[in-house]
Amino acid sequence: MKILDKYIIKKFLGTFVFMLALLSIVVLVVDVQQKSPRIESNGFTVGHFLLYYYPFWIIYLIVTFMSILVFISVIFFTSRLANNTEIVAIVSSGASFHRFSRPYFVASSLIAIIALIVNHFVLPWANIQKNTLEPYTYTEIDREKLLGNAAITTQLSPNEYIFINSYNKKEKRGSGFSYQKYDKNKKLIYQLSSSDVAWKKDKNYFELNSFLEKTVLKNDSEILKNGSTRTISFGHPPEELFPDQLLGQNKTTPELLRFIKREREKGNGNLNTYLNELYQRTSMPFSIIILTLLALSLSSQKKRGGLGVNLAIGIALAFVFVFSFEALKVVSENKTLTPLVAMWLPNIVFGPLALVLYFRRANQ
Structure with missing residues (x-):
């Protein structure tokens, strides 16, 4: 590995880890402050949640926002390289833009592979711990939906049904x-x-x-x-x-596949929540590479306004990306789009955009 690769990968991973730590600390403090009245009103202490809830919640938070953190990290440190004319010096020395981009792909691919493994096998374990206490951070109405009394209608097979007038989960x-x-x-x-x-x-x-x-x-x-x-x-x-919407989060991918297959055999037609969870576990890590490509293309040229302009563009696109996933989940659950299309649509849209901007930047 050349000196250039080591230098950029070190910058990439260093900025990413810093952003990760900063986001985790800030969001943890804000979330604890917001939810502490609900936690204490349910008979728990904040200390209990800091030990048995928030460490697993942080894992969930990191995985959820990992692609966005990578995107902002690349925007941040690449803009600094561009403003310091380091990129101009590298390209002027004879290295092509494609050669300059190589360590970006190496670092983003490494993060994507780790995210893929965590999504499919580690996150479900963390979610089991998190979701045990999660309802006690909800409002009383939302908590009652998960833990309170409700009528149950479920299909065991195409010819078998269970009905319960009032069931307490x-x-x-x-x-x-x-x-x-x-x-x-x-x-x-x-x-x-x-x-x-x-x-x-x-x-x-x-x-x-x-x-x-x-x-x-x-x-x-x-x-x-x-x-x-x-x-x-x-x-x-x-x-x-009698599964609820949190059940899919608690299963590793092999367990989730078996669960979905069993529910299909039973005749359950309301599987989109679990299918969204399944497809998102792969689409989100894949988006890390796409957003790295997009961030590199947007921030590798020195702009009037410097780092601030690039960060503003990056944060705006990050919000669009996150919002699109959440909005498409709702669309999919309403059966307007299939879960596979819904969970991959942001990548389908952002992928070609990233490629166009990348090759335009490389040919300049």
């Missing part, structure tokens, strides 16, 4: 339980109902109280059975049977 118990099974002609052949249901984690089954069991025979006659208590297992815990 925190306590994992509910009232008004009904399990129904139909034949291929959509005729009810089996029903199990109970006044209440509770999950027994140590035994891996549901316990039903005051149950009524009905089996419909081929001649339409019925066999009825009732009792005070019985158990039933559906092969999965409540978190899998």
